Amino acid sequence: MKSPKCYAILTQxxxxxxxxxxxxxxxxxxxxxSELKGLNGLLFSRSEIQRYMDEEDRHDIKILTKDSEQPLKTMSSGEQKKALLRHLLQQDPDFMVLVNPFDNLDVATQSKLKEQLMDIASSKILVQLVSRLDDILPNTDLFFKLDGNSLHQYESSDTFWNENKHDATGFDGTIPPPLSPIEVESEELVCLKKVSVSFDGRRILHEIDWSINKGEFWQLIGPNGSGKSTILSMITGDSHKGYGQDLTIFGNKKGSGESVWDLKKKIGYYTPAVTHKFRGYHTLENMIISGLHDSIGLYVQPTFSEKLVANQWLDLLQMSQRKNTHFRDLSVGDKRLVMMARAMVKHPALLILDEPTAGLDDASAHLFVTLVNKIARESNTAIVFVSHRKEPHLTPQHIFELHPSETGSTGSRTSS
Structure with a gap:
């Protein structure tokens, strides 16, 4: 019997x-x-998981986790997607719509899910909406591209692949210098020695040894639930788990009297979720200047020097003609670039990028990675880039990888 068709729709x-x-x-x-007309379809997406999480929180109705005592929101992304897929298959739909199914999954979980979806494709119609070419299942029959509301179908797979390849792009000019350099006396910015962390009696991290020096470019990797976020939150001061540990940040032992705000002045932090906080009518110029004040929005009169450095960043991003454009009106990719400039405008001693390319299409991800590489080359800022996905063209000097075990994740270091 002939297998059902498998569709791929590349999104931007x-x-x-x-x-x-x-x-x-x-x-x-x-x-x-048109083959789908009259058929019953179900949705596999992050938004569906969020919908079921809201049902649990608001109405205490467990659907995806009815056979488990564990709440959906405490599960890893991989466990959540596994629970959703199981629920959908129990309803035996004629077709399934998959929206970026591999986002926020570690490499091993992505591989397992890909195998499972290919197996499902032998008996059900799959419609993939993906922003990355690498996420398209190898058994795909028909190829499309969604431009706004317009859906374009390709005559052949060869045409599709050839027309949607993206070369790495670059930026003209150099990184603008800081207005006032942030002074950190210690060459070693972060040092964890034998750091172990437990939550509710379960060990998450086991004797982690890791140090980050000035100007180093690190990538932090590890499976879902391995403790990456725990480490980051201890460094930024957002977690109390750092107290009582052998953890030194900017030359000061954790708990020696430094405030969270003292730490944050020297750290740039970006994760896509931060973008959603900027809902007002902020111009691009003011968005970048707000990074100098660590504020959501600009509530002081900017100085001439602040405006000058903000416009130097906009020149670099090729957005100088849009300095008075509202941030909320930008594309997702352009918003990420502006947020990157905002995080870097003061040249923090340490820049943490937490899943910064999640949800971006290939072209925008390439552009963002190119900017990160440029900042690593041209500044003294140390960078920690956290990502489940192996981004093409990303050039970290070192990789710190977490390896889960029953006694908590251990860490290993490799250098490129």
């Missing part, structure tokens, strides 16, 4: 994904996917 940052998904699930006609 301007793609109206929600509208297309609703059209597919509500059986509205979609050109090129």
């Amino acid at each position: 940052n301007n793609s109206n994904i929600n509208q297309l998904v609703q059209n597919l699930l509500k059986n509205h006609p979609v050109e090129g996917l």
Whole structure:
């Protein structure tokens, strides 16, 4: 018997994904996917997991985790997606719509999920909406691209792959210098010695040894739930688990009297979730200047020097003509670049990038990674780049990897 068709729809940052998904699930006609008309479809996406989490929190209704005592929100991303997929398959749909199914998953979990989806594709129609070419299943039959609301079908797979390859791009000029250099006397910015952490009696980290020196470029990797976020939160001062540990930050032993705000003045931190805090009408110029004041929005009159350095960053990003554009009106990819400039404008001693390319399309991810590499080369800022995905063209000097075990994750270091 012939296997059902497997569709791939490459999305971009301007793609109206929600509208297309609703059209597919509500059986509205979609050109090129007429085979789905009249069939029953279900959605596999991060938004669906969030919907079930809200049901648990607000109404104490457990659906995905009805056979488990563990709440959905305490599970890793891999466990959550596994629970959702199991629930969907129990309903035996005719087709499934997959929206970026591999986002926020470690490499091993991605591989397992890919095998499972390929097996499902032998008996069910799959419609993949993915922002990354690497995420497309190898048994895909038909290829599309979603540009805004417009869905374009390719005549052949060769045409699709050839037209959507992206070369690494660059930035003209150099990184703007800081207005006032942040002084840190110690060459060693962060040092963890035999750090062990437990939550509710379960060991997360086991005797972690890791040091970060000035100007170093690190990538932090490890499976979901291995303790990456725990380490980051101890460094930034957002977790009390750092107290009582042999943890030194900027030359000061944790608990020796430094405040969280003293730490944050020397640290730049970016994760995509931060972007959602900026809901007001902030111009791009003011967004970058706000990084000098560590504020969400700009509530002081900027100086001439502050405006000058902000515009130097906008020149580098090739956005100088849009300095008065509102941040909220930018594409997702451009927002990430501006947020990167905001995090770097004061040249922090340490820059932490937590899953910064999650959800970006290939072109935007390449551009973001190129900017990160440039900052690593041209500044004295130490960088920690956290990502489940192996980003093409990312050039860290060192990799610190967490290895889970029953007694907690251990760590290993490699250098490129």
